[in-house]
Amino acid sequence: MTNTISDIEKADVILVTGSNTTENHPVLSSFIKRAVTFRGAKLIVADPRFIQIAKFAHHWLRQKLGTDVAWINGMMNVIINENLYDHAFVEKRTEGFEELKEIVEKYTPGYVEEITGIPRADLTDAARMYAGARAGSICYCMGITQHTSGTDNVKSLANLAMLCGHMGVEGGGVNPLRGQNNVQGACDMGGLPNVFSGYQPVTDLAVVKKMEDAWGVSGIPSQPGLTVTKMIPKAHDGEFKGLYIIGENPLVSDPDLNHAKKSLANLDFLVVQDIFMTETAQLADVVLPAKCFAEKEGTFTNSERRVQRVRKAVDAPGQVMDDWKITAEIATRMGFAMSYGDSREIMEELAAVTPSYAGIDYDRIDLEGLHWPCPAKDHPGTPILHREQFTRGKGLFHAIDYTEPAENIDTEYPLFLTTGRLLYHYHTGTMTMKSEGLNERAPSCFVEISSHDAQTYDLEDGSMVKVESRRGDIHAAIKISEKAVAGTVFIPFHFAQAAANKLTNAALDPVSGIPEYKVCAVRISKAA
């Protein structure tokens, strides 16, 4: 997030898109609901489903799946045509405005209505509302990124925020809500194929040299590596041979699961380090038992870039070890001596080689976390990014055209499928499904469908259906819901027994490598 979570309450207009906030970030959603209910903030929700947060909205824009670039361009079209944009900000802080203007010209509200199904009057009102804000906050999540156009979607939202000058101010910003507790930290720490910790590019030879010196090695490659979505097909082809998976369960979360399973099975050697024998661990050659959060010391970095302490509360069961210790042991046995006394020592080392974490240590974050960038011990951290300037200096507008999702509906597969999470479960359910109470609230997979579609297919609430896509099929019960809109069904992806990702499309965003979980075509029939 460019801004903090508390900051959301300072916005006077909030735009939520592609985020089922009340279920996936419940505590954060309270900040939005409070702003709207008690502080007079206006809320715009753009989401294909009538999710809970939409009930608080002044405008609910219901776009067709995968048409985000179009409605965002449409809003900018209105804002530019009606001269509602922040001239001073555009002038002083950005470049590329003319190109943007040119491209959004054709996205008139009428044209956008054709593509997205959003009534032109609603789009226009929403555009005026956002542009008229003193501080407008944009919050988005996987509903924006998990598309073949995910990167374009994100850039479009940044365009919109810059156009209206809602960047670098309290209550403004473009705020991706991170789904998992430490996604932010995994990225910050170099858990990405193209960067070391602190987003230092592997292609920068000076950085490579710095890391080699710090680590006492040579020969670190300066070519970006493979993303997970590329590793899997390469494993399938036999080119990729050995994989070390720490705390992840791609066998429920990966798109096109049937393919993923074959690919992992095709590896010469698979090591899985986890707290449970997950679906993925079942395929491993060696499984290493790791500690869970309640058993270890360390830090997580939340969505708002706040580095916070994790502390040991209980002893780990059996012979379970810290993840870092296991990794260090493997390294040592491979001939690279790695040893640390505790996690604090690791934090000291990583702070020394990671400029954005340089000022962070356990003592400073004992009571309250710090927001990176925090480049020095006397630096107070950075709750709001881009206050004076953007990372690259001026903010660059990206002129982006709408492109269709990779798969569309047709006579054979006439319904759209979108996937997501539920309040009561988390990701692949390995943790939440150990709680009877959570299971009682959300016991099994279902297919959420509108009453209109249920009628069309003559389906009763609770009846079993078969859902098929070009890649696979699953069986689940029908749930008729006011959240669903006609023509689109929703399936939560938590449940391994009826894994929604047997259906989803592995088509990737060309830049981010994120699969298009949010759109694919399916058909449904009564289960035999």
Add this chain to the structure above:
Amino acid sequence: MNDQGNITINGNAFSFEPGETILAVAGRNHIDIPTLCHLKGASPTGNCRICVVKIEKEKDLMPSCATLAEAGMVVHTESSEVVKARRLIIQLMLSTGNHNCAIRGTSSDDWTRFQMSVQAYDDSSELCPVWGDCRLQDLAYRYQVEPKRFSDAGTPYPMETVNPFIVRDFSRCIKCGRCVQACNDIQVNNAIQFGYTGSNSKIIAADDKALKDSDCVFCGECVQVCPVGALVEKDVRYRVRQWETEKVRTTCSYCGVGCQLYLHVKDNQVVKVSGVEEVAPNFGSLCVKGRFGYDFIHSPERLTAPMVKENGTFREATWDEALDTVARRFNEIKETSGSDSLGVLTSARVTNEENYIANKFARAVLKTNNIDHCARL
């Protein structure tokens, strides 16, 4: 000094900000005024009146949580009039519910009768489930209040135990309304409100349904703010006493909000979770996963020893064997097929320190940039 003048509390002058309540000014200056219904972050309701103070020249005692400080105000927080009023309130509360915390001696007959009726309602022979962790009990001790009589009938409403997380014990509810505010003003889940009137009044969900059939999302904010034993976590009630536990502050391991929470530990087991109040990002709030989703920690399904696969089935191995196997196989593949045929999937679930080590391992040991995590999935 503040140019708008000062307020005098218990003989000392204090400055104040416009809009500050007497309670807030007192709090800032370490003057302890007791509260029950007051909830930070929500607008004051003045419901319980335990926080009343004497303001000179005012006829009635005023609730300090709902009265703004004014220049020239002269306030007494523990005058005999104030203390008397507080004792009355406490007495009334104690005598209208199953407050069997033995505030008063336990030798008389009516205690026995009372305790029997509480036991029947509670299905337990113990003293109140939040004994030692109750604001009303604390106040009764502080002001040395003995209930005049024990209530006979308790409450017309049976206990609600039909959801997996929260027990609603209407017999101990003092109708302070904190839960209602927590649900409506803090979490904005709008699941509960005041219902019925007079001595029949009750906190109701929807039109008096069970929580599980209402809009309740089991965030447990109401449980956290309930000052008495009317709302208690099901797994905690009569199983865990506060003094048996230790609290460890940490960060939630579910979503990216990163709520600050306390793990309450008894005998090396996490038995309860509560939100850390007054610090960002969550200021005490949690969601159902963070508050009630901790069973996995002690699940019997946890992996407890390394496993290696032999002829398609797993068997336990020693750490030495498992780690040596991994090191040997990685080295072999590295030599025969090159570093770029190897890769690491690190995790959004593990710590920064562990991710950093995974990144170092991929790059410095395997010598590949094939490292990613599953967050894009």
